[in-house]
Amino acid sequence: MRRPTMDDVARRAGVSRALVSLVMRESPKVSPQRRAAVLEAADELGYSPHVMARQLASRTPTVLAVLVSDLRNPYFADVVEAVEAEATAAGLDTILSTGGRRPAAERRAVETMLGFRPAGLVLLSPVVPVSVLGRASAAAPVVAVERTVSLPGVDTVTDDGRAGSRLAVDHLVGLGHTRIVHLDGGQGAQSSTRRRGFVDAMRAHGLEPVVEPSEYTEEGGAAAVTRLLLRGERPTAVVAANDVNAIGAMTALDDAGLSVPGDVSVVGYDNTSLAGLRHLGLTTVDQRRAEMGRLAVRAVLERLREGRTTPTRHRLRPSLVVRTTTGPPPDRPRATPPAS
Amino acid sequence: MRRPTMDDVARRAGVSRALVSLVMRESPKVSPQRRAAVLEAADELGYSPHVMARQLASRTPTVLAVLVSDLRNPYFADVVEAVEAEATAAGLDTILSTGGRRPAAERRAVETMLGFRPAGLVLLSPVVPVSVLGRASAAAPVVAVERTVSLPGVDTVTDDGRAGSRLAVDHLVGLGHTRIVHLDGGQGAQSSTRRRGFVDAMRAHGLEPVVEPSEYTEEGGAAAVTRLLLRGERPTAVVAANDVNAIGAMTALDDAGLSVPGDVSVVGYDNTSLAGLRHLGLTTVDQRRAEMGRLAVRAVLERLREGRTTPTRHRLRPSLVVRTTTGPPPDRPRATPPAS
DNA sequence: TTGTAAGCGTTATCAC
DNA sequence: GTGATAACGCTTACAA
Numbered sequence: 001m002r003r004p005t006m007d008d009v010a011r012r013a014g015v016s017r018a019l020v021s022l023v024m025r026e027s028p029k030v031s032p033q034r035r036a037a038v039l040e041a042a043d044e045l046g047y048s049p050h051v052m053a054r055q056l057a058s059r060t061p062t063v064l065a066v067l068v069s070d071l072r073n074p075y076f077a078d079v080v081e082a083v084e085a086e087a088t089a090a091g092l093d094t095i096l097s098t099g100g101r102r103p104a105a106e107r108r109a110v111e112t113m114l115g116f117r118p119a120g121l122v123l124l125s126p127v128v129p130v131s132v133l134g135r136a137s138a139a140a141p142v143v144a145v146e147r148t149v150s151l152p153g154v155d156t157v158t159d160d161g162r163a164g165s166r167l168a169v170d171h172l173v174g175l176g177h178t179r180i181v182h183l184d185g186g187q188g189a190q191s192s193t194r195r196r197g198f199v200d201a202m203r204a205h206g207l208e209p210v211v212e213p214s215e216y217t218e219e220g221g222a223a224a225v226t227r228l229l230l231r232g233e234r235p236t237a238v239v240a241a242n243d244v245n246a247i248g249a250m251t252a253l254d255d256a257g258l259s260v261p262g263d264v265s266v267v268g269y270d271n272t273s274l275a276g277l278r279h280l281g282l283t284t285v286d287q288r289r290a291e292m293g294r295l296a297v298r299a300v301l302e303r304l305r306e307g308r309t310t311p312t313r314h315r316l317r318p319s320l321v322v323r324t325t326t327g328p329p330p331d332r333p334r335a336t337p338p339a340s
Numbered sequence: 341m342r343r344p345t346m347d348d349v350a351r352r353a354g355v356s357r358a359l360v361s362l363v364m365r366e367s368p369k370v371s372p373q374r375r376a377a378v379l380e381a382a383d384e385l386g387y388s389p390h391v392m393a394r395q396l397a398s399r400t401p402t403v404l405a406v407l408v409s410d411l412r413n414p415y416f417a418d419v420v421e422a423v424e425a426e427a428t429a430a431g432l433d434t435i436l437s438t439g440g441r442r443p444a445a446e447r448r449a450v451e452t453m454l455g456f457r458p459a460g461l462v463l464l465s466p467v468v469p470v471s472v473l474g475r476a477s478a479a480a481p482v483v484a485v486e487r488t489v490s491l492p493g494v495d496t497v498t499d500d501g502r503a504g505s506r507l508a509v510d511h512l513v514g515l516g517h518t519r520i521v522h523l524d525g526g527q528g529a530q531s532s533t534r535r536r537g538f539v540d541a542m543r544a545h546g547l548e549p550v551v552e553p554s555e556y557t558e559e560g561g562a563a564a565v566t567r568l569l570l571r572g573e574r575p576t577a578v579v580a581a582n583d584v585n586a587i588g589a590m591t592a593l594d595d596a597g598l599s600v601p602g603d604v605s606v607v608g609y610d611n612t613s614l615a616g617l618r619h620l621g622l623t624t625v626d627q628r629r630a631e632m633g634r635l636a637v638r639a640v641l642e643r644l645r646e647g648r649t650t651p652t653r654h655r656l657r658p659s660l661v662v663r664t665t666t667g668p669p670p671d672r673p674r675a676t677p678p679a680s
Numbered sequence: 681t682t683g684t685a686a687g688c689g690t691t692a693t694c695a696c
Numbered sequence: 697g698t699g700a701t702a703a704c705g706c707t708t709a710c711a712a
Contacts, residue, residue, distance in 0.1 A: 059703090
């Protein structure tokens with residue numbers, strides 16, 4: 001199981017190791033003939049360069065480390081895809097890791113990745129304490145996505161949660177809703193921003209903002225709506241903390257015999273693949289995930305290759321995706337309700 | 341941004357580099373006093389060992405590479421979690437990668453991981469050609485999860501799809517169903533096994549097995565059911581290719597004005613988190629994902645540390661999770677026109 | 681228990 | 697173009 005080395009390839013091709021190295025790095029200063037010979041020898045031997053040795057010798061980091069906070073949330077797939085594409089274009093190998101949203105595990109994951117001496121560390125919705133981010137940023141350029149940090153060594157890329165909530169509220173108000181409740185994301189990443197956006201938007205419309213504590217889970221959404229109904233409050237629309245939270249809310253509404261959007265309209269946040277399921281058809285706020293991934297990698301590259309030392313703060317404008325869970329309130333039916 | 345090395349730590353602690361190395365590897369042959377000094381120096385410097393250099397020097401692989409074929413499918417999260425736990429227990433660092441179910445990208449991902457000279461390669465539902473698996477197995481122990489391969493160098497861990505389908509059929513027949521259709525997973529990983537199990541189980545019950553081509557996607561499920569209804573076939577139960585396929589099927593049934601499980605019962609496969617959403621409550625077949633992850637790592641370890649050279653083939657028995665999408669068939673078939 | 685020195689597989693720097 | 701030779705940061709006999 002000993003893997004072939006450059007020397008093996010060189011011997012087989014009848015050239016020097018240095019030449020093989022040049023070929024592997026696609027240097028233009030190799031004759032096509034020799035290059036072909038080397039490539040053939042490499043192929044026969046099943047040789048591929050030793051990333052570790054290469055990085056060690058070149059004194060140049062070649063791997064980009066990405067921490068995915070939660071593999072169960074399809075939200076991250078799009079960001080990762082964009083990150084990988086951008087990293088590959090920049091000549092970096094991407095490695096992923098996860099901590100399952102558990103701070104301790106995530107911390108370990110960060111340590112592990114740092115052990116690879118990465119060119120940069122992209123953290124997607126990390127839950128580790130700021131101190132960990134600080135320490136990490138001493139070792140490599142760190143970019144936090146969907147987490148607000150004000151450390152000088154940590155760049156951030158976030159979605160503009162205020163704008164997102166505003167989009168949701170404007171949409172609902174436009175449909176005629178006035179009694180709108182926001183389910184709060186609690187400790188979750190961008191929940192306070194989204195809440196603020198909701199409150200501001202409601203006030204701007206001269207409406208009373210009602211916020212019900214909840215969290216970024218299905219159960220949280222269901223529980224919050226159940227509490228609301230038990231108290232006798234009957235909003236005509238709900239702006240949920242995120243998509244799964246919205247699904248929980250819809251379940252509770254369903255259990256209470258209320259129809260969506262007939263009796264109550266529901267808006268989610270994140271536009272996960274869940275929202276797109278036709279069975280659900282959730283109206284939701286879409287974060288520009290691909291763009292976020294791209295910007296994260298670029299931020300790393302700027303620190304790495306262009307020597308930037310001041311932090312970058314990207315805040316992206318989200319957009320609204322209208323599906324079938326929103327419609328006019330029951331009080332004020334329209335002639336033609338939106339598509340079902 | 342130059343990171344401290346062992347030499348830096350050694351200098352600062354007033355000891356030799358070798359001593360620092362011993363401390364880092366938690367050797368017992370270091371005096372508590374020196375150990376403390378070294379640890380303190382390391383902490384002050386923010387030092388952490390260079391994984392690449394370590395692996396290079398020790399000639400011992402320390403990283404386990406895991407390929408997740410599709411980050412969008414929550415199915416994999418559980419497997420990955422188990423893999424990581426088991427790997428950590430064995431002293432291996434885990435790195436993840438993905439190819440987004442695209443053969444070319446996945447192949448690149450495999451190459452990249454091989455560049456790290458991993459202790460082993462765990463491939464979750466890989467879609468790359470067998471030849472790639474064969475080549476990879478020459479470089480490191482390879483375990484394919486949920487993919488049947490008969491290469492001597494590749495171990496496999498799969499779910500017993502036949503048993504799973506049988507569970508679904510037995511459940512439905514027990515409820516009184518006789519007209520049951522299976523939506524076939526097409527090119528997908530274990531689809532032929534699941535199909536075979538369905539056919540066998542139906543025959544065992546003296547029933548006619550009906551199989552409709554489909555695929556492991558929501559659209560595929562919806563399209564298959566729509567075709568079925570257009571042809572005037574009205575099964576009372578559907579055994580879907582997997583969970584998302586089942587969701588697509590349910591959407592199509594819904595569009596056709598058929599209720600689940602009132603008119604048609606639906607069973608999924610995989611027990612993804614989707615199935616558990618109360619809004620859906622999908623009856624489905626549960627694969628023992630955690631166990632599969634554990635076995636995969638153990639297979640790697642056996643080849644790596646115990647010198648096993650003959651392939652291992654694990655086949656795990658699934659179980660049925662009954663939720664709310666299955667029930668007795670309608671008393672008598674209603675005369676509902678097929679979908680529009 | 682601690683220090684010395686020789687690699688590990690690669691890249692980089694020079695001469696040739 | 698090509699081939700020595702010195703790093704890179706670490707582990708590991710072996711010596712002290």
